[in-house]
Amino acid sequence: MLARHxxxxxxxxxxxxxxxxxxxxxxxxxxxLLEGGASEAGMAWQEVLDALQLSHLFRARHRHVTAExxxxxxxxxxxxxxxxxxxxxxARENGRNVREHLSTELWEALNSTYLELRxxxxxxxxxxxxxxxYRRVRSxxxxxxxxxxxxxxxxxxxxxxxxxxLVERAxxxxxxxxxxxxxAAGDEHQDEIHYWLVMLNxxxxxxxxxxxxxxxxxxxxxxxxxxxxxxxxxxxxxxLRAAETQLGALEGGVAxxxxxxxxxxxxxxxEYQDVAVLLERGAEDxxxxxxxxxxxxxxxxxxxxxxxxxxxxxxxxxxx
Amino acid sequence: xxxxxxxxxxxxxAGIDLVRDADGTYRVLEDNLRTPSGISYVLENxxxxxxxxxxxSARHRIRPVHHYASSLLASLQSIAPKARGxxxxxxxxxxxxxxxxxxxxxxxxxQLGAELVEGRDLVVESHTVYARTTxxxxxxxxxxxxxxxxxxxxxVFRPDSVLGVPGLMGALRAGNVGxxxxxxxxxxxxxxxxxxxxxxxxxxxxxxxxxxxxDTYLLxxxxxxxxxxxxxxxxxxxxxxxxxxxxxxxxxQATDEQLEICRKEILADPRAWIAQxxxxxxxxxxxxDGRLEPRHIDLRPFVLSGERIEVVPGxxxxxxxxxxxxxxxxxxxxxxxxxxxxxxxxxx
Numbered sequence: 001m002l003a004r005h006x007x008x009x010x011x012x013x014x015x016x017x018x019x020x021x022x023x024x025x026x027x028x029x030x031x032x033l034l035e036g037g038a039s040e041a042g043m044a045w046q047e048v049l050d051a052l053q054l055s056h057l058f059r060a061r062h063r064h065v066t067a068e069x070x071x072x073x074x075x076x077x078x079x080x081x082x083x084x085x086x087x088x089x090x091a092r093e094n095g096r097n098v099r100e101h102l103s104t105e106l107w108e109a110l111n112s113t114y115l116e117l118r119x120x121x122x123x124x125x126x127x128x129x130x131x132x133x134y135r136r137v138r139s140x141x142x143x144x145x146x147x148x149x150x151x152x153x154x155x156x157x158x159x160x161x162x163x164x165x166l167v168e169r170a171x172x173x174x175x176x177x178x179x180x181x182x183x184a185a186g187d188e189h190q191d192e193i194h195y196w197l198v199m200l201n202x203x204x205x206x207x208x209x210x211x212x213x214x215x216x217x218x219x220x221x222x223x224x225x226x227x228x229x230x231x232x233x234x235x236x237x238x239x240l241r242a243a244e245t246q247l248g249a250l251e252g253g254v255a256x257x258x259x260x261x262x263x264x265x266x267x268x269x270x271e272y273q274d275v276a277v278l279l280e281r282g283a284e285d286x287x288x289x290x291x292x293x294x295x296x297x298x299x300x301x302x303x304x305x306x307x308x309x310x311x312x313x314x315x316x317x318x319x320x
Numbered sequence: 321x322x323x324x325x326x327x328x329x330x331x332x333x334a335g336i337d338l339v340r341d342a343d344g345t346y347r348v349l350e351d352n353l354r355t356p357s358g359i360s361y362v363l364e365n366x367x368x369x370x371x372x373x374x375x376x377s378a379r380h381r382i383r384p385v386h387h388y389a390s391s392l393l394a395s396l397q398s399i400a401p402k403a404r405g406x407x408x409x410x411x412x413x414x415x416x417x418x419x420x421x422x423x424x425x426x427x428x429x430x431q432l433g434a435e436l437v438e439g440r441d442l443v444v445e446s447h448t449v450y451a452r453t454t455x456x457x458x459x460x461x462x463x464x465x466x467x468x469x470x471x472x473x474x475x476v477f478r479p480d481s482v483l484g485v486p487g488l489m490g491a492l493r494a495g496n497v498g499x500x501x502x503x504x505x506x507x508x509x510x511x512x513x514x515x516x517x518x519x520x521x522x523x524x525x526x527x528x529x530x531x532x533x534x535d536t537y538l539l540x541x542x543x544x545x546x547x548x549x550x551x552x553x554x555x556x557x558x559x560x561x562x563x564x565x566x567x568x569x570x571x572x573q574a575t576d577e578q579l580e581i582c583r584k585e586i587l588a589d590p591r592a593w594i595a596q597x598x599x600x601x602x603x604x605x606x607x608x609d610g611r612l613e614p615r616h617i618d619l620r621p622f623v624l625s626g627e628r629i630e631v632v633p634g635x636x637x638x639x640x641x642x643x644x645x646x647x648x649x650x651x652x653x654x655x656x657x658x659x660x661x662x663x664x665x666x667x668x
Contacts, residue, residue, distance in 0.1 A: 001453060
C-alpha cells in the first residue's frame with residue numbers, strides 16, 4: 001500500500017488509543033479523588049500531567065493545577081495535539097485521508113465519534129457529568145476498535161492501524177506506571193495502595209488483578225500484571241507480542257528485518273524479566289528505558305515503511 | 321508535444337452536456353473533455369433510488385450503469401505501455417481531500433481497485449513513474465488524473481504546483497506511462513472551439529453532427545459581435561476558458577449595470593467570450609419542500625473511449641434548484657437525479 005496511507009493509518013491508531021487512554025486516566029483520577037479525599041488533589045492532577053509528559057505545555061496555558069484546568073486542557077483544548085478532542089480530530093482526519101482503505105462501518109464509527117465530540121454543550125456536559133462523558137469517549141473508542149476488528153480484512157491497512165494502537169498503548173502503560181514507580185520499591189502505605197487501585201482501574205485491570213492475586217494490592221504485583229503479563233491485553237508485554245505478530249505479517253519494508261529484530265529483542269527481554277529484579281534495579285529507570293525503546297521502534301517503523309523513495313525536493317527535471 | 325497514445329485515445333472520459341430546447345430538440349450545450357466529474361452521482365443515485373423505490377425500478381427494464389468501473393478500468397488499461405503485460409498498475413491522481421470532487425476520486429479508486437494517490441506519492445526516476453509504497457518504490461503504468469493540466473508536472477508547467485509529479489512529462493514522452501485524459505484535451509472543450517465542432521465533424525468524418533449546437537455568436541467576428549451586443553439582454557454570455565458555471569452572465573436576469581460591465585469586457589477582449597441564445601431548458605417535476613414543482617434540468621451522458629467507444633446508458637441529470645434558475649452546476653448549488661435509459665421491450 002501507499003506509504004502515506006500506511007502512515008495515516010498508523011497515526012489514526014495512535015490517536016485513537018491516546019484519546020481512550022486519556023479519558024480513562026482522567027476518569028479514574030477524578031473519581032479516585034472523590035473516594036480518597038481531596039487533600040491530595042493538586043498532586044494527583046500534577047501526576048496526570050507528569051505521566052503524559054505535558055506539564056510544560058500545561059504551564060504555558062494555566063497557572064494553577066486544578067481539576068478544572070487539567071480537564072479543560074486534556075479534554076476539549078484543541079490548541080495542542082494531546083487532548084481528547086484533538087486526538088479524535090486527528091484520528092478522523094487521518095481516517096478521511098485513507099477513506100478507501102477503511103470499511104464503511106469503521107469510517108462511520110470514527111466519524112460519528114468525532115461529530116459527537118464536536119456537538120454543542122460538550123463543555124457543560126463535562127462539567128456536570130464527567131464520568132458519563134469519559135465513559136462515552138471510552139466506549140466510543142471501543143466501538144471504533146470493534147468496528148475495525150469485525151470488518152477490516154487482515155491486510156496491511158489493518159496491521160498498520162493496529163500497530164499504531166499497540167505502540168501507543170504500550171508506551172502509555174509505561175508512562176502511567178513510571179510516575180509512581182519511585183515509591184513502588186518499599187513501603188505499602190494506605191494512600192499508596194489507593195493510588196495503585198486507581199492505576200489498575202485506569203486500564204480496566206482491577207478484576208484481572210483480583211482474579212490472579214486476590215484483593216491484597218502490592219506494587220510488585222501491579223507491575224507484574226501491567227508490564228509482564230502475557231494474558232492481560234493492556235500489559236506492555238502483551239502489546240509488544242501483538243505488535244511483533246503484526247509486524248511479522250507485514251509485507252516488504254526496506255529495513256523491516258532490523259525493526260523486527262529490535263522489537264523481538266525487547267519482547268524477549270520482558271518475557272524473561274523477573275519483577276523482583278526489575279524493582280531491585282529501579283523500576284523507574286527500567287520503565288523509562290522500556291518506554292524509550294518502544295518510542296524508538298515506532299520511529300523505526302516510520303522510517304522503514306513510510307519514508308520510501310527519494311524526497312520530493314531532490315528531483316531535477318531530466319530532459320529527454 | 322510528441323506524445324504518442326495507444327489507438328489515439330486521448331480523451332478516455334468525456335462528459336457532454338445536453339439540453340432540450342423549447343421545440344424538444346436535444347442540443348449540445350458544452351463539451352467536458354478535461355476531467356469531467358459526476359459519474360459517482362450517476363451510480364449513487366441509481367443505487368439510492370433502487371433502495372428507496374424498489375418496486376418502481378423493478379417495473380421497468382432499466383439498462384444498468386453499475387458496470388461503469390469495469391469499463392473505465394478496461395479503457396485505462398488499454399493505454400498502458402505495451403511491454404507491461406496483462407495486469408498494468410492503474411492509479412487515480414487526486415489534488416487531495418480539499419478538492420470538491422474528492423468524494424468522487426475516492427469512490428472511483430475504490431470501485432476500480434486502484435490506489436488513490438496524490439502528487440507527493442509518485443516519483444519519477446529514469447523517465448519511469450513509481451509510487452511510494454510500504455514495500456518501496458513500485459512502478460505505475462496508467463494514471464487516471466483528476467488534476468488540471470497546468471498542475472500535472474511542476475518541472476514543466478506551474479513550478480508552484482504541489483499537486484503534480486515532477487518529471488511526469490518526461491515519462492509520458494518516453495512512453496513509460498499512460499495518462500488519462502491526455503494533456504491538452506482542454507483545447508478541444510474550450511468554448512471558443514465549440515462553435516467549430518460541427519464543421520470539424522463534417523471535415524474529419526464526412527458526416528453531419530447528430531446533435532446540433534446551441535446557436536452561438538463568435539464575439540471576435542465584428543458582424544456577429546455587433547449583432548450580439550445589440551441583444552445582450554436576451555443572450556447568455558460565457559467566458560471561453562472557464563467551467564463550473566463561473567463568470568456566466570444571463571442576459572434576461574442581469575441588471576443594466578451588469579450588462580454594461582459585460583459589454584465593456586467583451587469590447588476589451590472579444591476572444592475571451594462567446595454569446596449564446598438562451599435555451600429554455602426543459603423542466604422536470606422536482607420535490608421542493610414536500611411538493612412537486614417544475615425545475616430546469618440538463619443531462620450529462622458519459623462517453624468512455626479506449627479500444628472501443630462506449631456511451632454509458634444513463635447519465636447525470638443536473639437540476640437547478642432555485643425556482644426559474646437555469647444554472648445547474650453543482651458548484652452553484654445544483655442537484656442531480658437518477659436517469660434511466662430503458663432497454664427495448666421484450667418481444668413475445
